[in-house]
Amino acid sequence: MTDIEKSAAATGAAMEQAVAVFMLHPETFADSIAAGYQNPLAGYVAGRGGVLGEATGDAVGAVFAVFEPTGLSAMWHEGVAVRGAAAAAQQYWSQTAEFGRKYLSGAQGLDRIAELGEKVIAATQPAGLPLFAGWRAMPLADDPAARALQVMFVLRELRAGVHFNALTISGISPIEAHMLNKGPQYAAMFGWPEPFADGADKKDRYDQIEQLTNRRMAELFAAALSPDEAAELARLSTAALAVLQAAVPG
Template sequence: MEIFDCIAAVARPVHDFGDEFMSDDATAAIGLRAGFAPGRGFYCRGRFGVLGEAPAAVVQAVQGFLGPDLVATGWRAGRPVMPAEEAAACYAQAVRTWGRAHIPADVDVEHFNSLAQRLIDTADADSLPLFAGWRAQPVPADDPVGAAMQRIHVLREHRGACHLAAVRLSGLSAREAMVVNLGVEQAIHYGWREPRPAAAALIPRWQRAERLTDELQVPLYATLTARQRAEFTQLVDALTSTQTS
């Protein structure tokens, strides 16, 4: 399988499976049990806790695609509950718990973990701090299914960080990219205030950003053979099929 074909095949399933985890009521319930109030506190403090005790403005600059008020409110709401490092560990546990509930039982997670870890280890994390933070999170050796979900999350953070860089290189703001990609209503849902409909001239810029994102991921997938890329694509498809194990 060619590199760009593999990248194109796995990008959407990895992104969407991560979205399912993040938006699931079961994930929110873990946060509530950990002491977080309803809202975005667990999400922001947990997902971005790998950055350490950073100011909200720094967290916003690193993650990019969510509206600044949403990030600032969630980050500050979660701060009294637990330190950033502890919140990130709690969120990682939630990632693994969700994976155990949703990854089909017949997936070869051991082979997936081997290939996914090769990609993660290969990645150059320069200018990708959120990915670097998640890559540094411990992955338990005795929970292969949960570990597979955590690696899906880490790979999702890699593409997201690459995409933010590509968006800016293409002359778009993160808000503009969200509107072009998802529309005004979804941009509002993700915390952007009064976003305007996308001008037609912005669409080619967003398309360029998508191409650049793929190009930034080439070094990862170049480490796999054509056969391994085909296997990885099949494993991602099987893993993210959303059947309950």
């Protein structure tokens, strides 16, 4: 693995975890309920997928890729019935900003995280990356903590889209990918019913997908950043994640 591949992988891991803290936190779910979503998971699906517009549940499930599609479709329709797709996305975007203000403001280099991350976002062609394309068109907050978490959110969608594309052409099913990644508890969280296909005979292929994802993300980083800038983004993102994790109540 090259140095810029290491930087891209470290950045991706830190940003994935940071945004997951926001997405899965009880405060975020409570905010979604307060915004009118009786089921906070429907608020999540409509909020995250709202940038796709008034799509069908099947189309949104295809883009989300690794969720059980029937349940995902039901949550989408439940969510968009509350305030529509565009307003759901705006609500979720505001929640992202507020979470950053509340829990990320103690981190160092937030302006730099946003600056470097925005370089990658601007330089990346969005073909085949619908959620990334939708979220990068959303206006960013002006204050550093909110903006940094929003940039992390967009870059998380970028890496997820690249990974899902690689997964789709690999022949590994979504449930097999979950089992090869984080196991049965994670598979159940994404709505898949037992029995779970474990994909054990595809472990080598899954490892190759991870490597392919990291290589592609390194190429995207290299198109926008110098090796030193990529290393800086990795360092600052990792440190910001630690600040966020320490600040957020368990």
